[in-house]
Amino acid sequence: xxxxxxxxxxxxxxxxxxxxxxxxxxxxxxxxxxxxxxxxxxxxxxxxxxxxxxxxxxxxxxxxxxxxxxxxxxxxxxxxxxxxxxxxxxxxxxxxxxxxxxxxxxxxxxxxxxxxxxxxxxxxxxxxxxxxxxxxxxxxxxxxxxxxxxx
Numbered sequence: 001x002x003x004x005x006x007x008x009x010x011x012x013x014x015x016x017x018x019x020x021x022x023x024x025x026x027x028x029x030x031x032x033x034x035x036x037x038x039x040x041x042x043x044x045x046x047x048x049x050x051x052x053x054x055x056x057x058x059x060x061x062x063x064x065x066x067x068x069x070x071x072x073x074x075x076x077x078x079x080x081x082x083x084x085x086x087x088x089x090x091x092x093x094x095x096x097x098x099x100x101x102x103x104x105x106x107x108x109x110x111x112x113x114x115x116x117x118x119x120x121x122x123x124x125x126x127x128x129x130x131x132x133x134x135x136x137x138x139x140x141x142x143x144x145x146x147x148x149x150x151x
Contacts, residue, residue, distance in 0.1 A: 009093065010086045013117060013124050016040050017084055017097050020126075024066065027076040034063050041126045042118060048130035050111065078102045082110070083144035091119040098134075098144035110134040112144065 020040055023033030038059050046056035057065075070077065082098040095115045102108045113131040117124050134140045 006088050009088045009119070009124070013086050013088070013093055013095055014084055016117070016124050016126070017095060017115070018081060021079040021081050021097075021099060025078050026070055027078065032066070032070055032077075034067060038063055041129075042120065045126055046128050048128070050132045054130070074103055076103070076105050082140070083146060085143060093117040093119075093124065096141075096144060098140045110140055112140060 019033075019036055023037040026032040041059045045059055047059065047062050048054050048056060049062075066074075078101065080100045082100055084095060084097045086093060086095045093116075095117060097113045097115070098110065099113060100108060100110045111131050111133050113129060115126050116128045118127050119125075132138070
């Protein structure tokens with residue numbers, strides 16, 4: 001693969017990741033982007049939240065759960081990308097993103113999300129996504145938070 005094509009693919013994947021996090025941020029003046037979020041996945045894609053044991057969740061079910069939370073107990077939710085790494089090989093890619101989430105303007109947590117992506121019909125789509133919470137015992141990787149001030 002030519003370097004220019006690889007660079008363009010990496011940039012396109014970074015746009016998908018940025019849209020994912022932005023679409024799951026909402027508050028008094030910002031509406032969630034449920035359609036933008038769901039539109040970045042291939043049909044049949046599975047998500048694997050941090051809860052264990054790991055259980056796949058469909059995109060529609062995940063959106064329904066988050067929508068319900070946004071209307072009840074989670075009135076504001078802000079996700080910020082701290083860092084991203086992307087590796088492309090032909091029409092497949094893996095990406096890792098470190099993020100910080102603030103719930104209801106008070107509770108802050110961090111996580112790492114891993115994404116498996118496939119380029120289909122010229123567009124990068126997420127085939128699967130999994131994430132886990134960061135903690136003192138499980139800190140964010142240095143490679144993903146070089147711009148962040150603390151882990």
